[in-house]
Amino acid sequence: MLDLQEMRKEIDVIDDQIVKLFEKRMSIAEHVAKFKIENNKPVFDRNREEEKLEALGNKTHSAFNCCGIQELYQHIMSISRKRQYQLLQEHEQADTGEFQMVDALRKKDVTVVFQGVEGAYSHAAMRAFFGEEIFSYHVDTWKDAMEEIKKGNAMYAVLPIENSTAGIVQDNYDLLTEYNHVIAGEQIIQCRHMLLGISGTELEDIKRVYSHPQALMQCREFLDSHKEWQCHEFGNTAAAAKKVSEEQDKTQAAIASPYAAEYFGLIPLAEHIYTNPDNSTRFIIVTKEKIYCKDAKKISVSYELPHESGSLYSSLSHFIYNGLNMTKIESRPIAERNWEYRFFVDFEGNLSDSAVQNALRGLKAEAQNLRVHGNY
Numbered sequence: 607m608l609d610l611q612e613m614r615k616e617i618d619v620i621d622d623q624i625v626k627l628f629e630k631r632m633s634i635a636e637h638v639a640k641f642k643i644e645n646n647k648p649v650f651d652r653n654r655e656e657e658k659l660e661a662l663g664n665k666t667h668s669a670f671n672c673c674g675i676q677e678l679y680q681h682i683m684s685i686s687r688k689r690q691y692q693l694l695q696e697h698e699q700a701d702t703g704e705f706q707m708v709d710a711l712r713k714k715d716v717t718v719v720f721q722g723v724e725g726a727y728s729h730a731a732m733r734a735f736f737g738e739e740i741f742s743y744h745v746d747t748w749k750d751a752m753e754e755i756k757k758g759n760a761m762y763a764v765l766p767i768e769n770s771t772a773g774i775v776q777d778n779y780d781l782l783t784e785y786n787h788v789i790a791g792e793q794i795i796q797c798r799h800m801l802l803g804i805s806g807t808e809l810e811d812i813k814r815v816y817s818h819p820q821a822l823m824q825c826r827e828f829l830d831s832h833k834e835w836q837c838h839e840f841g842n843t844a845a846a847a848k849k850v851s852e853e854q855d856k857t858q859a860a861i862a863s864p865y866a867a868e869y870f871g872l873i874p875l876a877e878h879i880y881t882n883p884d885n886s887t888r889f890i891i892v893t894k895e896k897i898y899c900k901d902a903k904k905i906s907v908s909y910e911l912p913h914e915s916g917s918l919y920s921s922l923s924h925f926i927y928n929g930l931n932m933t934k935i936e937s938r939p940i941a942e943r944n945w946e947y948r949f950f951v952d953f954e955g956n957l958s959d960s961a962v963q964n965a966l967r968g969l970k971a972e973a974q975n976l977r978v979h980g981n982y
C-alpha cells in the first residue's frame with residue numbers, strides 16, 4: 607500500500623500534465639477563435655459540445671466518472687468560449703447595443719410621473735432624485751405610469767422596485783419585462799414612519815390610527831404598546847395622512863412619512879416608531895429613451911434559461927470570468943412556460959467597459975432573450 611506522501615506525489619505528477627494540456631488546449635481554442643472571426647462564425651457550437659460530452663462520457667469506466675468527466679468538460683468548454691469571446695471583443699468595435707451615452711440625465715423642466723399621491727414615499731423619491739424644477743403628476747397604478755412614458759406624456763416614471771425588509775416589488779419586475787423601457791437612475795428612501803396628527807393632538811386623545819398594512823406591520827412594537835388604539839388599514843400612507851388632515855379630528859392619527867407630514871400640514875406625535883431603523887425602499891427612474899450616463903455604475907439585465915442542470919451556473923460565470931461584481935439576482939416565472947424562469951441580475955459596471963461588453967456578448971450567445979434594462 608502506498609503511503610499518503612507517495613500517493614500525493616503521483617497526483618502532483620498527473621496534475622502537472624493536466625495543467626500543461628489545459629494550456630495547450632486553450633491555445634488551440636485561441637486559433638479556433640481566429641478562424642471564427644475570419645469566417646464570421648459564432649463562438650458557441652452547441653452540437654459540437656454535446657457530441658464531445660457524450661463521446662468523453664463513453665470513454666469512462668463508471669457512472670460516477672462519466673458524470674464527473676462531463677461536468678469537468680462543461681467547465682473546460684465554457685472557459686474556452688469565454689477566452690474566444692475576449693478575442694472577438696478585442697477584434698470588433700465596442701458595442702453598446704441600442705444605448706446612447708449621455709453626460710448626465712436631464713433633470714430640469716422635465717415631466718415626471720409617479721404612482722400614488724403627493725406625500726407618498728414615491729413622491730419623496732421623485733423629489734430627492736429630480737429636485738423641485740420639474741413638472742410632475744401622479745397616476746393610480748404602476749402600469750399606468752409605464753403607459754404614460756410609452757405615450758410620451760412623461761419623460762420619466764418613478765417606481766418602487768425593492769424594500770429592504772419586504773423584498774422585491776414583483777409587479778414592477780414584470781412590468782420591466784412587459785415594457786421596453788430603460789432604468790436610468792435609482793433613489794433609495796429611508797422609510798422613517800411617524801405617527802402624525804393635527805395640531806394640538808396629545809397621545810391620550812388618539813382612538814384610531816390609519817396607515818398602509820406594511821407600515822402598520824413595520825411599527826408593530828410601537829402600536830402594541832398602545833393597545834387602546836384601533837388600527838385601520840388604508841391604501842397608502844399618504845392617503846391616511848390626507849384623511850387625518852382633512853377631518854381635523856384629534857382622535858385620529860396616521861402613520862406616514864415626514865414628507866406626508868410636511869405636505870398635509872400634520873404634526874409628528876411620535877417619531878422613530880418603526881422596528882427596523884434601516885428600513886428603506888429603492889425606487890427606479892424609468893424612461894423610454896435608451897440612454898445611460900457616462901459615470902453610470904450599475905447594470906440591470908434579464909435573461910431566460912433552459913430548464914437544464916448547470917444553466918444558471920454557466921450564465922453567472924460570464925460575470926465571474928470578466929471580473930464583474932454581481933450585486934443582486936432575482937427570478938420570476940415565465941408565464942407561458944411552467945417551471946422556467948427569467949433571471950434579473952444587477953452587476954457593477956458601465957456599458958462602455960470592455961469587461962461588461964464581453965460578459966454581455968457571452969450571455970447573448972448562450973442565454974435566451976437577454977435584455978439590458980439599464981445602466982445607471
Ligand SMILES: C=C(O[C@@H]1C=C(C(=O)O)C=C[C@H]1O)C(=O)O
Binds near residue numbers: 649658683
Ligand atoms: C473550441 C471551439 O469553440 C467552442 C468550445 C468548444 C471546446 O472548447 O471544445 C467546443 C465548441 C464551441 O462551443 C470549437 O468550436 O471547436
